[in-house]
Amino acid sequence: xxxxxxxxxxxxxxxxxxxxxxxxxxxxxxxxxxxxxxxxxxxxxxxxxxxxxxxxxxxxxxxxxxxxxxxxxxxxxxxxxxxxxxxxxxxxxxxxxxxxxxxxxxxxxxxxxxxxxxxxxxxxxxxxxxxxxxxxxxxxxxxxxxxxxxxxxxxxxxxxxxxxxxxxxxxxxxxxxx
Amino acid sequence: xxxxxxxxxxxxxxxxxxxxxxxxxxxxxxxxxxxxxxxxxxxxxxxxxxxxxxxxxxxxxxxxxxxxxxxxxxxxxxxxxxxxxxxxxxxxxxxxxxxxxxxxxxxxxxxxxxxxxxxxxxxxxxxxxxxxxxxxxxxxxxxxxxxxxxxxxxxxxxxxxxxxxxxxxxxxxxxxxxxxxxxxxxxxxxxxxxxxxxxxxxxxxxxxxxxxxxxxxxxxxxxxxxxxxxxxxxxxxxxxxxxxxxxxxxxxxxxxxxxxxxxxxxxxxxxxxxxxxxxxxxxxxxxxxxxxxxxxxxxxxxxxxxxxxxxxxxxxxxxxxxxxxxxxxxxxxxxxxxxxxxxxxxxxxxxxxxxxxxxxxxxxxxxxxxxxxxxxxxxxxxxxxxxxxxxxxxxxxxxxxxxxxxxxxxxxxxxxxxxxxxxxxxxxxxxxxxxxxxxxxxxxxxxxxxxxxxxxxxxxxxxxxxxxxxxxxxxxxxxxxxxxxxxxxxxxxxxxxxxxxxxxxx
Numbered sequence: 001x002x003x004x005x006x007x008x009x010x011x012x013x014x015x016x017x018x019x020x021x022x023x024x025x026x027x028x029x030x031x032x033x034x035x036x037x038x039x040x041x042x043x044x045x046x047x048x049x050x051x052x053x054x055x056x057x058x059x060x061x062x063x064x065x066x067x068x069x070x071x072x073x074x075x076x077x078x079x080x081x082x083x084x085x086x087x088x089x090x091x092x093x094x095x096x097x098x099x100x101x102x103x104x105x106x107x108x109x110x111x112x113x114x115x116x117x118x119x120x121x122x123x124x125x126x127x128x129x130x131x132x133x134x135x136x137x138x139x140x141x142x143x144x145x146x147x148x149x150x151x152x153x154x155x156x157x158x159x160x161x162x163x164x165x166x167x168x169x170x171x172x173x174x175x176x177x178x
Numbered sequence: 179x180x181x182x183x184x185x186x187x188x189x190x191x192x193x194x195x196x197x198x199x200x201x202x203x204x205x206x207x208x209x210x211x212x213x214x215x216x217x218x219x220x221x222x223x224x225x226x227x228x229x230x231x232x233x234x235x236x237x238x239x240x241x242x243x244x245x246x247x248x249x250x251x252x253x254x255x256x257x258x259x260x261x262x263x264x265x266x267x268x269x270x271x272x273x274x275x276x277x278x279x280x281x282x283x284x285x286x287x288x289x290x291x292x293x294x295x296x297x298x299x300x301x302x303x304x305x306x307x308x309x310x311x312x313x314x315x316x317x318x319x320x321x322x323x324x325x326x327x328x329x330x331x332x333x334x335x336x337x338x339x340x341x342x343x344x345x346x347x348x349x350x351x352x353x354x355x356x357x358x359x360x361x362x363x364x365x366x367x368x369x370x371x372x373x374x375x376x377x378x379x380x381x382x383x384x385x386x387x388x389x390x391x392x393x394x395x396x397x398x399x400x401x402x403x404x405x406x407x408x409x410x411x412x413x414x415x416x417x418x419x420x421x422x423x424x425x426x427x428x429x430x431x432x433x434x435x436x437x438x439x440x441x442x443x444x445x446x447x448x449x450x451x452x453x454x455x456x457x458x459x460x461x462x463x464x465x466x467x468x469x470x471x472x473x474x475x476x477x478x479x480x481x482x483x484x485x486x487x488x489x490x491x492x493x494x495x496x497x498x499x500x501x502x503x504x505x506x507x508x509x510x511x512x513x514x515x516x517x518x519x520x521x522x523x524x525x526x527x528x529x530x531x532x533x534x535x536x537x538x539x540x541x542x543x544x545x546x547x548x549x550x551x552x553x554x555x556x557x558x559x560x561x562x563x564x565x566x567x568x569x570x571x572x573x574x575x576x577x578x579x580x581x582x583x584x585x586x587x588x589x590x591x592x593x594x595x596x597x598x599x600x601x602x603x604x605x606x607x608x609x610x611x612x613x614x615x616x617x618x619x620x621x622x623x624x625x626x627x628x629x630x631x632x633x634x635x636x637x638x639x640x641x642x643x644x645x646x647x648x649x650x651x652x653x654x655x656x657x658x659x660x661x662x663x664x665x666x667x668x669x670x671x672x673x674x675x676x677x678x679x680x681x682x683x684x
Contacts, residue, residue, distance in 0.1 A: 044515070045508020076625030099618055116628050116683055118506075120592070122619055127361035128515050130262055130593055134506045137684075147632040147679040151639055155672040158643035162664065164657030 011157035018153020022145035032056030041070035046134035071122030254367035258606025265604035291453035300381025324429030324436035345398030357514035419444035434461025494537035556663035580638025
């Protein structure tokens, strides 16, 4: 039976493989293209609530509001927009470059980072404002695959570590009783 | 409920009736040997010992907390109704919650209960004193409990309710209306104000900390998750306790009140019902009670279905809140916030039904199914169903705590800037006390949240899997049976974590 050290090594290997392999095994995505979305904000959600693009895509979002003033703060992309109901244009800023908003027609960015990013309302719009958000998924979302791989790896590692080195056969009667 | 808890301290056998030379059994028996390392904090840090031994210690930590609490309540009544601009909402539901679940519970056990302002007025009335213990004396006013004297009715808490089912139901009931008190200051005032009033009334009617032990909805989950905490109040040497004739930790003395939490501190083996009031440390004549540091998730035994269901409730709510508050689905937010969304009462009732069914029926049924399969696979049945069920239900404790930390992290990282704003302008009246009132909303590391959440959940799963296999060994001595039993339970825990990963990362 495998030694304790070998088991520990195997367990670490399985966990590492579970986390790393999904990232390595991700196939190359399709050629980057222009993607257009029309996102409408209303208390306390965005429509659509989720948009999916591929890494490298040139994303154009026309953002508007249906009821009150809403914001569109996109995590990880340094973008914050503001839309008022009944107005077609938006106000846009890059938070890292200052607090001043500039008029714009749409939100544009290149989806350079992959993963899950939330867009959140940045203008206090009512009671549930802090929980108003939508989701941008930039494929391939390797973190998701890695997360699942990691958990699967931990499960297998636990099995490896707990596997009995000396098994004692169960009496047949006990097995039958259950 | 815990075997530690003695709801009627005055009816314990007299310590003097139990000769120290005879081995003790039952409630006076010594605790089992320790697992893992311990650091005696009161020995390591003499200043800490000095501090917790002061009679004014608890009063000194409650008082500022009570002051802040009253200011927050005032802000809830007279301040802006906009939640994220009102200090009550921001400090209670963002700052306090995060500190509680992510720092205090994992590292300081129930230290929150030491400083909690809810029972302050009730305990003051009940004791007739803010700091000094009162001794029972013939002809003196008040009721004798142990050897201390108390005011109020001092009724014993009904035995049928001596469990945490009331806390389970109360917590679930509160959480059903979470969208209201999390976002509307005045509703939070109603909730917290009601808790103070209920606590005060129950302290007058019932003995000691009946409210905290059996009613307080916050106490319920603190009791459960304190099992995982790295701090504990315990006796140093069980032999000293066995030979002790005073049992002051239980019945009180002129140095300290008898344990207000109905524990027998010298034989305490779990954190669940210890409110860390430090009375036992003060009252012990042998300096044998202390605060210790220990490994994470050391208490591993649930002692009743009430505690198991608390674990189901907490896990289910972490899942449900992840959907409602961290998800992009406006539909769920509208249901929870039905008065504003116009979804109607029937839609809300449907939502409430689902919210209750998940922890009370769905998750326990799934858990039971896996547990049943595990027992079938293992073959032999050396332990009754309840025992193995509770041992496995415990696995949801470290897992649930880490899931709650993963859920709570974005709340503070995303909305933390509101803390600076409301510190300067607590009522939303345009003040700027610390020149931070105009701090722009600026989330901290929002794009890293999913990765951090995966890391936290992985820690939870590691702890849980380790425990599953270890606990399975307590049910089955045969290695193969142990493995077969643990396999489905470990799979269930992995699936639960995967579900959280799906919610947070996908």
